[in-house]
Amino acid sequence: MSDPHSYGQSPTAGPPVYGSAPVAPSAHGSAVVQPAAYGSAPAAAPPGSVPPVGVDTYGQYPPPPRRSRKGLWITLSVVLTIVIAAVVAGAVFLLPAITGALAEQNATLRTPDALVGFTKSTDPTRQATAEALKKQLAAEVTSETSSVAAFYEDPADPQKIVMVYGLTGKISSPAKELxxxxGGGSADGLVITDLRKVDAGPMSGEAKCGKGSSEGIDLVMCAWADHGSLGVTIFFNRDIDSSAALFKQIRNEVLVRN
Structure with missing residues (x-):
């Protein structure tokens, strides 16, 4: 006699294993597909089938495609173009300055017997004073190649004497030497006031003038500096405006570019 609890069960079926997945009943005559064990390789595809996109025939994912460096090369070419353009622009900007500096270095100073209508003084005391100031100026410029110093007298007014001294040499910073x-506002113990930039004339460079006094005598000190020369002119008993105008003329006659 059959067990009433076994109704509808296959006489050969055993009890279900705990934790196993239920198996759906198969159609008549079909094979039962068992689930793959955890961690096992995927089953091989049936002959003639096409593997999924991105998966090779062995079930492994192919290596990622190599990234294109086209964008990197484009970026580098743009950077190089900008750098080259900047270098060219810098060369175009600096070339005139370099050329001008070299031209200024090829210079000579002279103290002719006649200077802008003034006559050269032969007074030994005055000449000794000019020589002392010239040596002091030369001590501040280590690249000095030549120097001059002289006093000049104005035939129209003997009180309006002019002293000129200067040197030639390679000067890297004309503004600093000027x-x-x-002396940062003083020269040789003289307090210089109303210091101002003035026209250096067609010879290029920088120039300044300032007012001072010595033993109750009013004077004006003017000086120029470029990459090849440094010169000072001191005017006695003149105002700063007329001194600046004379200074430009004196420089044009004292300084010679070779």
């Missing part, structure tokens, strides 16, 4: 010539 400031040093005035």
């Amino acid at each position: 400031d040093d010539a005035f």
Whole structure:
């Protein structure tokens, strides 16, 4: 007699294993597909089938495609173009300055017997004073190649004497040498006031003039500096405006570009 609890069960079926997945009943005559064990390789595809996109025939994912460096090369070419353009622009900007500096270095100073209508003084005391100031100026410029110093007298007014001294040499910073010539506001113990930039004339470079006094005598000190020369002119008993105008003329006659 059959067990009433076994109704509808296959006489050969055993009890279900705990934790196993239920198996759906198969159609008559079909094979039962068992689930793959965890961690096992995927089953091989049936003959003639096409593997999924991105998966090779062995079930492994192919390596990622190599990234194109086209964008990198484009970026580098743009950067190089900008750098080259900047270098060219810098060369175009600096070339005139370099050329001008070299031209200024090829210079000579002279003290002719006649200077802008003035006559050269032969007074030994005056000449000794000019020589002392010339040596002091030369001590501040280590690249000095030549120097001059002289006093000049104005035939129209003997009280309006002019002293000129200067040197030639390679000067890397004309602005600095010009400031040093005035001693930061004083020169040779003289307090210089109303220091101002003035026209250096067609010879290029920088120039300044300032007012001072010595033993109750009013004077004006003017100086120029470029990459090849440094010169000082002191005017006695003149105002700063007329002194600046004379200074430009004197420089044009004292300084010679070779």
